[in-house]
Amino acid sequence: MSATSYKPAEYWENLARDQLEQAEDAALLGAVCYAGAPLWLNRFFAHFQQRAVTGALRRMARQSDGGVMLEIGCGSGRWCHYLSASGPVVGVDIAPSMVRRARQLGRGPQFCLGSAQALPFADNSFELALSVTVLMHVPDEVKPACVKELVRVLRPGGAAILYERISPGIGAQVHPIPIDDWVRLFSDHGMRITRYEAYEYAPLLRLLHLASRMLPARARTSSLAADDVKRPAGGRLPMTAASLNGLPLPVRWAARLAVALSYPVEHVSRWVPGSRLANSALMVFEKT
Numbered sequence: 586m587s588a589t590s591y592k593p594a595e596y597w598e599n600l601a602r603d604q605l606e607q608a609e610d611a612a613l614l615g616a617v618c619y620a621g622a623p624l625w626l627n628r629f630f631a632h633f634q635q636r637a638v639t640g641a642l643r644r645m646a647r648q649s650d651g652g653v654m655l656e657i658g659c660g661s662g663r664w665c666h667y668l669s670a671s672g673p674v675v676g677v678d679i680a681p682s683m684v685r686r687a688r689q690l691g692r693g694p695q696f697c698l699g700s701a702q703a704l705p706f707a708d709n710s711f712e713l714a715l716s717v718t719v720l721m722h723v724p725d726e727v728k729p730a731c732v733k734e735l736v737r738v739l740r741p742g743g744a745a746i747l748y749e750r751i752s753p754g755i756g757a758q759v760h761p762i763p764i765d766d767w768v769r770l771f772s773d774h775g776m777r778i779t780r781y782e783a784y785e786y787a788p789l790l791r792l793l794h795l796a797s798r799m800l801p802a803r804a805r806t807s808s809l810a811a812d813d814v815k816r817p818a819g820g821r822l823p824m825t826a827a828s829l830n831g832l833p834l835p836v837r838w839a840a841r842l843a844v845a846l847s848y849p850v851e852h853v854s855r856w857v858p859g860s861r862l863a864n865s866a867l868m869v870f871e872k873t
């Protein structure tokens with residue numbers, strides 16, 4: 586897939602449809618985390634995303650103040666369903682199959698089809714906007730329009746929680762920017778950053794990925810590089826549980842072991858001074 590051939594609605598719809606066939610992955614983690622990666626690997630990433638997002642929500646103590654919350658790019662609705670315990674929540678996504686699955690997973694939140702750059706809501710409608718790994722998939726020239734929309738629908742004093750990639754990625758659908766650029770993008774639209782936390786160091790998975798690069802090309806059909814596992818347009822998912830099964834047994838064991846050990850290692854990694862080695866960040870902004 587070339588940089589110019591990324592058609593967001595088509596890409597995410599195809600991904601969601603592929604994943605709908607995976608009965609054991611109701612929340613479509615194989616579409617909303619790392620596309621096509623096995624569930625046990627995506628659960629690792631989802632675990633730390635959840636720590637980041639739920640931690641931010643708890644700190645903001647938004648459990649009972651009654652305003653409506655919005656999730657932009659809600660995917661299968663995993664965050665909307667969590668938020669709906671605290672109050673009314675609306676999820677919007679560009680892919681019809683994502684929205685359908687989100688509706689199937691619970692009745693609390695409302696879900697609708699729409700794009701981040703033209704949100705179908707009135708000005709000042711929401712007290713909180715959440716977006717997890719969505720703007721990192723929006724081409725850089727479109728990002729300002731999305732942020733402008735997010736700010737427009739947020740009431741003054743409202744907050745935005747973002748979890749986005751801050752290190753370079755590969756693939757026409759991956760458009761991360763460094764942390765300073767995220768902060769500038771939001772401050773240019775009247776949002777002040779109030780919190781920042783770095784996530785996804787995953788040193789063991791990086792090592793494993795480097796090691797997998799040394800395997801002969803035929804055995805490398807499934808590398809553990811998160812960036813390599815995005816679905817090519819019209820192609821098969823390059824990394825699936827089945828394709829991992831094609832790897833030599835010691836490599837499969839090493840992969841499972843690396844993921845299991847990565848949980849405690851991730852906690853330790855977060856003490857590494859600075860955030861330059863992190864892949865992702867949680868950012869909290871306030872509309873001034």
Ligand SMILES: C[S@@+](CC[C@H](N)C(=O)[O-])C[C@H]1O[C@@H](n2cnc3c(N)ncnc32)[C@H](O)[C@@H]1O
Nearest residue numbers: 597617658659660678679680700701717718719
């Ligand atoms: C990586 S998934 C994350 C989904 C969800 N935020 C989560 O964390 O489970 C990205 C989601 O953003 C949606 N998306 C991508 N570009 C979008 C856009 N321009 N407007 C609205 N949704 C978009 C995709 O359809 C997909 O569901």
